[in-house]
Amino acid sequence: xxxxxxxxxxxVALPIDNVDTDQIIxxxxxxxxxxxxxxxxxxxxxxxxxxxxxxxDFPLNRPEALGATLLVAGHNFGxxxxxxxxxxxxxxxxxxxxxxxAFADIFRNNALKIGLLPVVIxxxxxxxxxxxxxxxxxxxxxxxxxxxxxxxxxGRLVSFPIxxxxxxxxxxxxxxxxxLQQQEAxxxxxxxxxxxxxxxxx
Amino acid sequence: MSNPKxxxxxxxxxxxxxxxxxxxxxxxxxxxxxxxxxxxxxxxxELRQRGLPVRRPERTLATMDHSTPTTPRNALGxxxxxxxxxxxxxxxxxxxxxxxxxxxxxxxxxxxxxVHVIGPxxxxxxxxxxxxxxxxxxxxxxxxxxxxxxxxTSEVGxxxxxxxxxQYRPKTCAVRVSGKLQAGxxxxxxxxxxxxxxxxxxxxxxxxxxxxEAIRSLSMEERMTICNMSIEGGARAGMVAPDETxxxxxxxxxxxxxxxxxxxxxxxxxxxxSDDGARFDKEMSLDAGSLAPMITYGTNPGMxxxxxxxxxxxxQLPDSASRQALDKAMVYMGLEPGxxxxxxxxxxxxxxxxTNSRINDLxxxxxxxxxxxxxDGVRVMVVPGSQRVKKQAEEEGLDAIFKAAxxxxxxxxxxxxxxxxxxxxxxxxxxxxTSNRNFExxxxxxxxxxxASPLTAAAAAVTGRITDPRTMLDER
Numbered sequence: 001x002x003x004x005x006x007x008x009x010x011x012v013a014l015p016i017d018n019v020d021t022d023q024i025i026x027x028x029x030x031x032x033x034x035x036x037x038x039x040x041x042x043x044x045x046x047x048x049x050x051x052x053x054x055x056x057d058f059p060l061n062r063p064e065a066l067g068a069t070l071l072v073a074g075h076n077f078g079x080x081x082x083x084x085x086x087x088x089x090x091x092x093x094x095x096x097x098x099x100x101x102a103f104a105d106i107f108r109n110n111a112l113k114i115g116l117l118p119v120v121i122x123x124x125x126x127x128x129x130x131x132x133x134x135x136x137x138x139x140x141x142x143x144x145x146x147x148x149x150x151x152x153x154x155g156r157l158v159s160f161p162i163x164x165x166x167x168x169x170x171x172x173x174x175x176x177x178x179x180l181q182q183q184e185a186x187x188x189x190x191x192x193x194x195x196x197x198x199x200x201x202x
Numbered sequence: 203m204s205n206p207k208x209x210x211x212x213x214x215x216x217x218x219x220x221x222x223x224x225x226x227x228x229x230x231x232x233x234x235x236x237x238x239x240x241x242x243x244x245x246x247x248e249l250r251q252r253g254l255p256v257r258r259p260e261r262t263l264a265t266m267d268h269s270t271p272t273t274p275r276n277a278l279g280x281x282x283x284x285x286x287x288x289x290x291x292x293x294x295x296x297x298x299x300x301x302x303x304x305x306x307x308x309x310x311x312x313x314x315x316x317v318h319v320i321g322p323x324x325x326x327x328x329x330x331x332x333x334x335x336x337x338x339x340x341x342x343x344x345x346x347x348x349x350x351x352x353x354x355t356s357e358v359g360x361x362x363x364x365x366x367x368x369q370y371r372p373k374t375c376a377v378r379v380s381g382k383l384q385a386g387x388x389x390x391x392x393x394x395x396x397x398x399x400x401x402x403x404x405x406x407x408x409x410x411x412x413x414x415e416a417i418r419s420l421s422m423e424e425r426m427t428i429c430n431m432s433i434e435g436g437a438r439a440g441m442v443a444p445d446e447t448x449x450x451x452x453x454x455x456x457x458x459x460x461x462x463x464x465x466x467x468x469x470x471x472x473x474x475x476s477d478d479g480a481r482f483d484k485e486m487s488l489d490a491g492s493l494a495p496m497i498t499y500g501t502n503p504g505m506x507x508x509x510x511x512x513x514x515x516x517x518q519l520p521d522s523a524s525r526q527a528l529d530k531a532m533v534y535m536g537l538e539p540g541x542x543x544x545x546x547x548x549x550x551x552x553x554x555x556x557t558n559s560r561i562n563d564l565x566x567x568x569x570x571x572x573x574x575x576x577x578d579g580v581r582v583m584v585v586p587g588s589q590r591v592k593k594q595a596e597e598e599g600l601d602a603i604f605k606a607a608x609x610x611x612x613x614x615x616x617x618x619x620x621x622x623x624x625x626x627x628x629x630x631x632x633x634x635x636t637s638n639r640n641f642e643x644x645x646x647x648x649x650x651x652x653x654a655s656p657l658t659a660a661a662a663a664v665t666g667r668i669t670d671p672r673t674m675l676d677e678r
Contacts, residue, residue, distance in 0.1 A: 031285070033243035074523070081337075081338050104436065180363070183220055190219045198326055199260050200263040200305045
């Protein structure tokens, strides 16, 4: 994975709480066996009208949102299913980070695995961001991952939490599976000292 | 006791390969990895790219459930798959299982079914285990006192390659359910009420442990219904301490320990329940004795009410975000705040899914349908959770009751729960569903889902209206 350090981008707001993974990517897009085309289904029911044309009222479709790479979203973003297709779709569409007051656990985990940054900010900063974006839809924000800082439109710095290991992996391009493979000796020791409780092969 | 531990603590501690450090998460060993066609193909591609084998195929089991049709078998006894994407996904799973040496329960075979139904039914799910699957309803298996949770496809790859996951220790939450359920009120109503009370994000960062008199008196199937929807309350996992009910359920199942090994396992399992004085990070509670059947009116599982209550009004809600969510949900659902749901028209009834498709769910629904007919204009789909559940139901004559009432009796699978196969709710139609999610479009684009128990679903099927099942229990 390419290292992620600091980046800036245009932000778009989707100020809805509890956006679930079925809204992010409906199940009809889960029949793929790779990651191709998954971004086409991002927010499908909200992004398109029944005739398949773009819904002009949906925030991502507004002309000023074109090229946005940061999504500002509501509380408990990504609740529901464990489908990694949800962060794949957001990343495939061009988003590099989602900024929200809280994320659902599995979504946050999945996003960190692929380098889509889940940036948790306090409720006050969230509402401040929403008013900035309402006033100036061309607002850009910058994110400094090594220092865990989000620069607000007025220049105020907001720090965000992220687990140390995920940050290290993203900043240095470290492969988590590679790290797990390096634990082989400990895994072998564990297996040698713990009884096998289930055997699926007959 | 010097250091009392919770059930979660005991299972977690027993699976630590390498402890958490300030710089790294814990390496957690996974006893059982369940896979299915939807969230595994990209993980196998990753293994192939890296030239890695599956480390423990004997701790891995595959089934087909999400994209599979549930339409009746053809003259050759085969369940026909028509969707080319589903065919491709199922073929990929067959190839991956063959190439990597993984046991696969093939579509239509006696062992096949919804991943969270077959694990317990085969005796693969046992107390004290760590179990993962690329599916958020893996929390179901926690009913046995296992630590079971859903993972994404990257993590499916991690487990295939190393049998381990990188995890930070979650917090614990005791969910105390007191009292005794009244007639017509079920386990489904308990979990819908918990989520309505604490919200869809109430359990974020926590593992639930359900406890109390009401939980103890439930069957394993009912405990699975509750643990299944832990994720709908935001908790990745939900657990119930194992007891005699658990041991009796596991005994004699195909993959469970047998004979002396089973007796030894039970001794081990008896040490799992939380110690007296064990501390939880959070507490929740519910009085099951005063519970009415629950039903959802909105577009997340926390938007639930007692069936005889009106839909909330904006004034009753605490903040602008929830008022906005109510507005949006009312538009999508075509409902009005303050109005009762009782008597509302129903177009489709779905009895199935990993929440409510086990034999006792079908028995309960069948007891309601016996001697009654599905109302005119209502489509009723009854979808057993597995081929074994289907077989048992047919041996008990339940299929005959459903068919005589005018309901469809279908093959096993996830079916109309998630709008991924051919079983969908048409746009704008109202469905009473025993599944777990009422998200916009979940059961098909524009589908209007109301989540409820199998009894409430059966009552809706017979009357064609949202009906309190308690009012029809004494009619016969």
